[in-house]
Amino acid sequence: MKSCRGATRLMSESQERNLLFSEQASLKLHLAMCAPCRNFGRQLHALRRISKSYAGGGPEKTGE
Amino acid sequence: MSDYLAPSASLEPSAEDSLQNPQFLVDLREQMLRFASLQLQDVQLAEDAVQEALVGALKNSRSFKGRSALKTWVFAILKNKIADILRQRQRFVDADQLVRGDREECDHDELFDQTGHWRKDERPKKWADPESAIHDKHFWRIFDACLNHLPSRQAQIFMMREFIELESHEICAAAEVSVSNLNVTLHRARLRLRECLEDNWFGVEG
Numbered sequence: 001m002k003s004c005r006g007a008t009r010l011m012s013e014s015q016e017r018n019l020l021f022s023e024q025a026s027l028k029l030h031l032a033m034c035a036p037c038r039n040f041g042r043q044l045h046a047l048r049r050i051s052k053s054y055a056g057g058g059p060e061k062t063g064e
Numbered sequence: 065m066s067d068y069l070a071p072s073a074s075l076e077p078s079a080e081d082s083l084q085n086p087q088f089l090v091d092l093r094e095q096m097l098r099f100a101s102l103q104l105q106d107v108q109l110a111e112d113a114v115q116e117a118l119v120g121a122l123k124n125s126r127s128f129k130g131r132s133a134l135k136t137w138v139f140a141i142l143k144n145k146i147a148d149i150l151r152q153r154q155r156f157v158d159a160d161q162l163v164r165g166d167r168e169e170c171d172h173d174e175l176f177d178q179t180g181h182w183r184k185d186e187r188p189k190k191w192a193d194p195e196s197a198i199h200d201k202h203f204w205r206i207f208d209a210c211l212n213h214l215p216s217r218q219a220q221i222f223m224m225r226e227f228i229e230l231e232s233h234e235i236c237a238a239a240e241v242s243v244s245n246l247n248v249t250l251h252r253a254r255l256r257l258r259e260c261l262e263d264n265w266f267g268v269e270g
Contacts, residue, residue: 003176003179004181005175008255009251012247012250012251012255013247013250013251015225015250016231016232016250017232036182036187036189037182037188039189040188042190042191043188043258043261043262044258047226047258047261049198050197050198051227052226054207054227055139055143055226055227055229056139
């Protein structure tokens with residue numbers, strides 16, 4: 001079974017490339033059993049969303 | 065680009081008024097300069113890029129609906145300029161940075177145990193509403209601090225990927241790293257950044 005270290009690495013790489021079918025399968029299996037890694041996966045998406053917003057100039061400060 | 069900017073459009077100052085407002089310009093310029101300097105690691109180049117983007121905005125001020133559209137636009141221009149500079153720059157890494165990179169080899173062993181599973185205190189928790197953090201200026205201060213805590217090499221590569229949105233092969237060329245090196249670096253940067261955000265923001269409330 002894949003370790004959390006390996007699972008987080010695959011999730012990170014999936015933001016740069018499409019994972020192989022075998023990688024997807026073992027990742028899915030791991031995530032089914034591992035809540036912390038599921039959280040990590042969601043956080044990666046949040047991190048990307050946050051970064052996009054940061055690079056767009058951060059929060060809009062209207063009305064401050 | 066950012067959907068949260070749209071609803072308040074009628075309340076916000078116009079782009080033209082904003083560009084007449086010295087405080088707004090100073091703040092905007094400073095924000096852009098910080099962004100460009102982090103990415104380019106060269107104050108002069110950063111100032112030139114910011115200057116060009118701002119001049120473009122002043123020329124086109126009538127075409128923006130409001131302040132947020134203007135801001136989104138100047139940052140998009142700035143990002144393009146930075147991307148061009150990074151793509152052109154072939155020798156980017158100095159030897160010092162490479163050495164430092166090597167020393168970071170084992171840095172996430174503190175997160176995982178010997179079998180590669182999360183250590184008990186390090187397990188990622190559920191984040192409450194990341195979307196609302198984006199609207200909170202205190203959050204951005206934490207985010208900046210967390211970025212500044214990354215080893216410089218990690219921060220640079222993370223920013224190339226997530227802020228400037230270069231593709232892997234472009235980063236490999238600009239920063240002279242192999243794909244596997246790039247993947248390792250991004251993995252580490254993301255692990256650290258999420259940990260820092262959880263410790264200082266998402267894990268603190270409630």
